[in-house]
Amino acid sequence: MIHGNQNHMDHAGEPSTHLSPLLRLGATTSMQVAADLRRRILQGELVPGQRLKINEIAAICQVSHMPVRTALQELEAEGIVELHPHRGAEIRSIDARYIKNVLDVRAAIEVMLTGQCAAIIDDAGVATLDALVLDFEEKAATRDPTAMLRCNFRLHNFINRLADNSEALRVLDRGRLLIEAVRVKYAYGGSRVDKIVSEHRLLRDAIARHDVKASREIAQRHCEGARNELLKLLQGNLVE
Incomplete structure (x- = not known):
């Protein structure tokens, strides 16, 4: 726990x-x-x-x-x-099982919404996405987990909302705060921050060129990486 x-x-x-x-x-x-x-x-x-x-x-x-x-x-x-x-x-x-279950559900929904975003985003949306990606990178340089969480949420929330699926968004919001609290407590391990920055750039490029398949694949890897790294941090702290 x-x-x-x-x-x-x-x-x-x-x-x-x-x-x-x-x-x-x-x-x-x-x-x-x-x-x-x-x-x-x-x-x-x-x-x-x-x-x-x-x-x-x-x-x-x-x-x-x-x-x-x-x-x-x-x-x-x-x-x-x-x-x-x-x-x-x-x-x-919450425990490791709760975190895995919540993040697995979130991944399935976010992959779907990211693909839909790639299919319909316009030039103005890409410009907003560029600004959000850059904002996260600026906060990532500080390694402040709370600031990074805030910017990461804004970025993915923008992508998710473009699909205009209020029911999916409602599921994504459920339990999100508890997962974020764990992230603030344990921050980010190793080279995870650099990995996130790289994946955000790849995701931005795929969405901007309306590549639905690539967008979904990158989103899947991104979600799985976040889940695995958080579970690893949790396990390490429990062992200690």
């Missing part, structure tokens, strides 16, 4: 007693609580298997119980939290 820091701490090392500023404008209180919980999970302040008590969350976020309950229901729908009658909420526990 994945374990991490159980304390509720912010970047400065002090207890966090406020909502994240993310989504504050135009967002409901429950949306802000959900965003704050996602941030804490991604940063390892809240970890898989940890119980979430409504009283504690309400106190930390300085809100009433109702928006906390609504936020937890939202996270349950995303596959992040499990709600148990009379027992409260718990961040879903």
